[in-house]
Every structure is written in structure tokens, then in C-alpha cells.
Amino acid sequence: MMCQKKYLHTSSIFQENYKKPSNCSHTWSGIVFAAKLVNRGLQWRIGNARAAKFWVDKWSQCGILADLALDCASIDLNAIVKDFWVDKMWNSSLLLNSLPFEVVDIITAIPIFTCDLQDNIIWGGTPSGNFTIKCAYKLLYDVQMIGHVEALSWFKPAVGFHKLNVDGSRTKSGEIGAGGVIKDSSGCWSGGFMINIGTGEVLQAEAWGLFKGIQMDLNIKISKSEVESDSAVLVNLLQNSNMELHPSGIIVTNCRSML
Numbered sequence: 001m002m003c004q005k006k007y008l009h010t011s012s013i014f015q016e017n018y019k020k021p022s023n024c025s026h027t028w029s030g031i032v033f034a035a036k037l038v039n040r041g042l043q044w045r046i047g048n049a050r051a052a053k054f055w056v057d058k059w060s061q062c063g064i065l066a067d068l069a070l071d072c073a074s075i076d077l078n079a080i081v082k083d084f085w086v087d088k089m090w091n092s093s094l095l096l097n098s099l100p101f102e103v104v105d106i107i108t109a110i111p112i113f114t115c116d117l118q119d120n121i122i123w124g125g126t127p128s129g130n131f132t133i134k135c136a137y138k139l140l141y142d143v144q145m146i147g148h149v150e151a152l153s154w155f156k157p158a159v160g161f162h163k164l165n166v167d168g169s170r171t172k173s174g175e176i177g178a179g180g181v182i183k184d185s186s187g188c189w190s191g192g193f194m195i196n197i198g199t200g201e202v203l204q205a206e207a208w209g210l211f212k213g214i215q216m217d218l219n220i221k222i223s224k225s226e227v228e229s230d231s232a233v234l235v236n237l238l239q240n241s242n243m244e245l246h247p248s249g250i251i252v253t254n255c256r257s258m259l
Contacts, residue, residue: 020055039135043124046110047117058124060110062103067189073098081119088112135189157226159185164227168205176200178209182216182225191216206231209250219245227259 020032033135044052055066055077066225069075071214075098076083084091089112095104122129157163166180166222178195193216197208210229219225229235237259245250 001006041124041131041136042121045120045122045129046081047113047115047119048079049085049112049119051119052081052244053077054079054081057088059119060107061082065099065103068100068103069098070100083114092158099143103125155216156183156187157185161224162183162190162222164213164217164219164225166206166209166227167230168202168207168209168231170200170205173241174199174203176202176208178205180209180213180216182213182220182222192224200237201247203218203231204251207237207248207255210234211251214255218258 014255020029026041042058044057052226056064057071058064059081066077068077072128080209084094084107086094090108090110092104092108095107095166099107109111117226123131123135126135127134127226157161164180164182166178168178170176176197176199178197179192181192182190183217184190193212195208197205206229210227213227234252237246238256
């Protein structure tokens with residue numbers, strides 16, 4: 001309560017734009033970090049669609065829709081989800097004027113119910129909507145993985161190109177995972193991923209990260225892309241014509257065939 005009185009006045013620690021004071025205590029820094037982590041796992045469960053904000057709240061699997069809006073879209077950040085309903089159906093024409101076709105497809109597949117249940121914020125990290133320590137640790141791992149990938153030195157690609165950055169990691173217990181981000185020549189986010197692979201070596205994680213990243217490139221129809229990895233070993237393997245006996249040969253060969 002003392003920290004709350006000292007560092008919070010009119011704002012909420014769960015607001016996306018909340019910034020901690022530069023001179024705050026280590027305790028408050030930890031609380032802010034935990035709140036931002038929890039905030040990543042929260043999402044709206046739509047009921048009567050009168051509370052969740054259409055553009056800025058996480059209420060669909062597409063994430064924050066304001067990040068996906070068409071350049072020509074007229075965005076009212078205070079618009080609620082129900083503003084995009086008409087006659088108990090989704091207003092398809094309004095959606096198509098605001099969002100890409102594939103996003104509209106996902107939204108219009110969400111059923112509209114006539115009951116008067118309120119919109120509620122739930123925990124999106126578990127199928128039950130209940131918070132658990134285990135899923136919080138998994139979310140922390142995901143955030144650290146993506147943060148590590150985004151922290152790599154990034155040099156923008158040529159105009160008209162995208163850049164795929166991939167990276168893999170291995171824990172002390174042998175668990176491996178990979179992540180990647182795709183950005184255009186302006187540095188705008190085009191896609192990203194994070195995968196848990198199981199157990200193995202870090203080179204396997206790097207190779208799987210490259211494979212999944214190239215797959216994502218192809219799935220979102222990016223035709224001109226630069227690929228960047230900090231693994232010199234993986235780069236050398238891609239240039240090695242003989243992969244017949246290498247443990248990661250199948251993955252690397254498939255990566256090469258997609259490039």
C-alpha cells in the first residue's frame with residue numbers, strides 16, 4: 001500500500017503506457033515487471049461486448065487490432081467491440097474497411113451471443129482461464145526468448161525487402177527453444193514466433209528457429225527477405241553441400257530448399 005501511494009496517483013500499473021519513475025525502489029521495479037508480465041497473459045472474454053475496446057484491448061487471437069489496421073482505416077480508440085456489430089451480426093463491410101481480409105475472417109468466425117453476460121478479463125495462459133504459477137513461468141520464458149531475439153543488432157534491409165532474425169537457446173537442463181521476428185525495411189513488425197522444441201543441443205534450436213522463420217516468411221507471402229542468424233555454425237552448415245550424416249542435416253536441407 002505504501003508503494004501504491006508513493007508511485008501511483010491517477011494511473012494504473014496495468015496500463016500499457018505506465019512508466020515507472022526513474023528513482024523508484026528495487027521493490028517497485030520488481031512489482032512493475034511482474035505487472036507487465038501478468039498483463040501479457042490477460043485477455044478479454046467477450047460477453048455483451050460493451051466493455052472491451054475494439055482497437056486497443058486483447059479480446060481476439062489477433063492481439064491488439066490497432067497494430068493491424070489498414071492505412072486508410074479511421075480508428076476511434078474508444079470504440080467498443082459492439083460498435084462493430086449490426087443486427088446481432090458482425091458488420092463485415094465496416095471490418096473490411098478497417099482490417100486485412102485474413103484478420104476479418106478470424107473475427108467474423110467468433111460467434112455473437114445474445115445473452116447479457118458482461119465482458120470479463122480472464123487469464124489467457126490456460127484453457128480454463130485460471131492463473132497458475134506454472135503458466136506464469138512459461139510466459140516469462142516466452143517473453144525472455146522474444147526479448148533476446150529483438151535485442152540482437154538489427155540493420156534494416158534494402159527497400160522492398162523484409163528481414164528475418166532468428167535465434168535459439170538452451171537451458172541448463174537441456175530444454176531448447178527458438179524464436180524469430182520479421183520486420184520490413186522501415187523496422188515495422190510483420191510477424192514473430194516462439195517455439196518450445198523439447199531437449200537437445202543449441203544448434204538444433206538454431207536450425208529449428210531458421211526453419212520455422214522461413215516457413216512464416218512463406219506463409220505470409222513475403223517474396224523478398226534477408227535472413228540473419230548469430231550462429232556462424234548454422235550459416236556454415238547452410239553453405240555445406242554434404243549434410244547426409246549431420247544430426248541436423250534434415251532440418252538444414254529443408255531450410256536450404258526453401259531459401
